[in-house]
Amino acid sequence: MPDLPAFEQIAGLDGVYSTSNGKLRCVAIRLNSGGLCLYSPVLGLGQTARNSLDHLGSVEVLPAPNQYHNKGLAQYHAAFPQAALVAPADVCARLKKVTGLTFDPLQTVGLELPEPARLVFPEGLKTGEVWIAVGAALIVVDAFAGAGAPELLKTFPRYGVGNASVYTTWVQRFLTQQSPNMLVPCHGSIVRDDALSDQLVALLRQIS
Template structure:
């Protein structure tokens, strides 16, 4: 279920249908310096997945990175009641059932700032996405802001990826670009992210970028200029 990406960082994918479209989503797991686990964008939990996580460490943080990646949070909180839940601005109003959720801030939380830097990507309030940089593996962790749909896909998914401009390349989907409300804010956020020396990019949908990752993100962010 869990696949290693680099030391202390793993991922797990989940295939499902969204409005009739076959898609996949990715959860990223980071083991922090204290040995605890940080979960980004949880996918459905299973007994096997839970056992795998237990072999890696104790789940301490569960993170909803934007206002659209939140569907499975309740199940994870039941499975790991000791974990702290974090979510984007606006998610509490959308999910009032998620009691005790802490709103993500523009800067990293004390509990993970030794391992992860973060930037709130401003100017797209529909998603209110936060972006992370895993320092030790030089990995950028995105969710919906950039996507890269590759591999053998059903026809509907292939057509959608072509339409949104993310088929076989890393790009900001047209569906995200159409939601920009403040272009100057997006430019400022993109500039902050490009200050990180990342060499790998993890996105939720669907490919991990290992080759020329920094250049790929820089070219993708050119749409905000």
């Protein structure tokens, strides 16, 4: 896999940066401490990406945002051994078995995110996914993709959902309340659309 390019700020999101390798994205978020959280580390951490991170701040936290996005963690842990390894509580044991690394549960340790950023734990999933909401922007792993409808959902409803009724009810309520107009996915391009929330809710209703 080729080396990642430099992390660059996402337009409209202060303290949020991203880089991508093909269709896979890693997001760096500045914490209250001034350090960085790297959401979904992507393989290919070369000197260019390292240099850009050194300029932005110290890498303090490496979250595994679900049980599948773990392939880059060993590489990043070796590069940033001082960074805390965290993951949703339900998948910490599985991740340790797969990676050999030990993770602290995000629900317990949290992240020192600056307001208005916050962790979001969707209900009804079997993948242990965690999102980060930053105002009207939503940073996600596998639930939604950077593509037009209906590809926004990809294959997620067929493999990521444990209880479809619980998940669709929860996510429709969340999207209606949150009304995101920007989607920063780990797969695909960033989506900006004032009607994003309505589009996602409509798609979810079709599969529920």
